[in-house]
Amino acid sequence: MNRLALGLLVVLAPAPALGADWPQFRGPSGSGVADDQKPPVKFGPKENLAWKVAVPPGASSPVVIGDKLILTAFENNKLFTICYACADGKELWRADAKATKIEPFHPTEGSPAASTPVSDGKTVVSYFGSCGLIAYSLEGKELWRYDMPTAVTNNEFGSGTSPVLADGLVLLARDLSKDSAVFAIDLATGSQKWKAERKYQSAYSTPLVWTDSGKRVLVVPGMTTLIGYDLLSGKELWAINRMAAVACTTPVAYKDTLVYAGWSPGGADFKLPTFDEILKQAGDEKLGYLTKEGAQKTAFGNFFDNNDPNKDGKITPEEWAINMKVLASGENRAVALKPGGKGELAWTYTKHLPYVPSPIVYRDKFYLLKDGPLLTCLDAKTGKPVYEAERIKAGARYYASPVAANGHLYVASLDGTVAVVAADETEPEVVHAVKLPEPVRATPAIAHNTLYVRSDKFLYAFAAKK
Known part of the structure; x- marks a missing residue:
């Protein structure tokens, strides 16, 4: 994601081992939905808290496989995959990725442990932009690794994409400042099945495997594009152009169609300030260039270093x-997108779009969460609004994506607020909200009737008391 922009703003996957598991980023099929689960509607540090444990820094979401919860972390300049017991949060094992070099990343907004692991119920695969893919058994034994060069993204923000699984393949979209590509790696052996070179620069979206009229398609968002690849060969099947310049969100399969929403500054609905305007705000007009000290006086804030490519201080x-x-x-x-393999559009919508949080389809409604916070609900089949840009009582900014279960959306914000919004209504009603002491940037997980929330310092398990 372009960090200048943030500074100016503030799959069908294989069936999980258990029906109640949460095996990848955004859970079963990458949908963000676990409607057979009943996590608590009311919860907090003193209400329906099953357990709470300290965890090392990282922005990856937890995945839940059977009685184990797994996430990635960055501590003491090392990258780890860590496994906890779902019953009590006890750490069961941690594996060092043994990265020889850590990828450049934004110190407050990014993390080299931002990618969520994925599992088929037997093997768990972690991706680190610093070193590549690593597969482990559920007991923590390393099975194989697929080494990759250290990632460099536009403005050195850091990696954001997560791997997904389908048909025995580990699928990874690696859009970087150069040498972008999509990889298909054999889950059993770690050998490369295919690689599709891409001409696009940095993107942060997680791809989705979509069954389109019986054909398996890997859908990959990228800079200004949405592209479908044949899952077996990596051949490009279709491309949708004129999309957001910065791709952070993940597509969603809905019945026989696919829906996607993306937004970034610079579009018709958000004009960026001119360089002269920024210089005036910074007090750097006489210099003719922006200084780090001057940038602190502007919305540019602490994104100066990421936008100073030659590191000359201006x-x-x-x-x-x-x-x-x-x-x-x-x-x-x-x-x-209509089914049929041609990349034809069924409908479009251009307002109130999300930047970082992925949209979610829940009970035939397409929900868009925009910083503010503003929630928009569309009919997923037609794209017609149910309600638009309704302000909800929750945190203002979001990196975590909404998840849903049992008639409610769960949204977690950067100020630590976790809100529960009733679904299937003509307007959004926040039925519960709690503010945790720490920011939440990782998407929550729902499994085994429990809501798992990873904050910047802790992992919380909220479950209704029996």
Whole structure:
């Protein structure tokens, strides 16, 4: 994701081992939905808290496989995959990724442990932009590794994509500042099945495997694009252009269609300030370039270093123009794809789109969560609004994506607020909200009738008391 932009703002996967598991980023099939589960509606540090344990830093979401919960973390300049017991949060094992070099990342907004692991119920696979893919048994034994060069993203923000599984393949979309590609790796052996080179630069979305009229398609969001690849060969099948310049969100399968929404600054609904305007805010007009000290006086904030490519302590008009060109290349919109393998659109929608949080389809409604916080609900089949940009009583900014179960959406914000919103209503009603002491940037998991929330310091398990 372009960090300048953030600074200016503030699958069908294999069936999990248990029906109640949460095996990948956004759970079963990458949908974010576990409607057979009944996590508590009311919870907090003193209500329906099953357990709470300290965890090392990281932005990856937890996955739940049987009686184990697994996440990744970054501590003491090392990258780990860590397994906890679902019953009480006890740490069962941790495996060092043994990365020789840590990828560049934003110290407060990013993390080299941002990618969520994935599991088929027997094997768990972690991805680190610093070193590649590593497979472990559920007991923590390393099975194989697929080494990759250290990732470098635009503006050195860090990796964001997570791997997914389908048909015995580990699928990874690795869009970087150069050498972007999609990989298909054999889950059993760690050998490469295919690799599709991509001309696009940095993106942070997790792909989705979609069954389109019986054909398995890997859908990969990217810079200004949404592309479908044949799952068996990696051949490009179709491409949707005129999408958001910065791809952070994940597609969702809905019945026989696929829906996707993306947004980034620079589109028609968010004009970025000019360089002269930024210089004036910073008090750097006489210098003719932006200084780090001056940037602190602007919405640019602490994203200066990520946008100073040669690290000379100044951002010139030329460097600014490069960033603006990238952002101006996209078009912000939500789309629904018809089945049939041609990439044809069923409907589009262009307002109130999410930046980082992925949209969710729940009970035939398509929900979009935008910083504010503003919640929009569309009919998933037609794209027609049920309600638009309704302000809800929750935190203002979001990196975590909404998840859903038992008639409710669960949304977690960067200020630590976790809110529960009633679904299937003509307007959003927050039926419960609690503010945790720490920020929440990882998407929560729902499994075994429990809501698992990872904050910047702790892992919480909320379950209704029996």
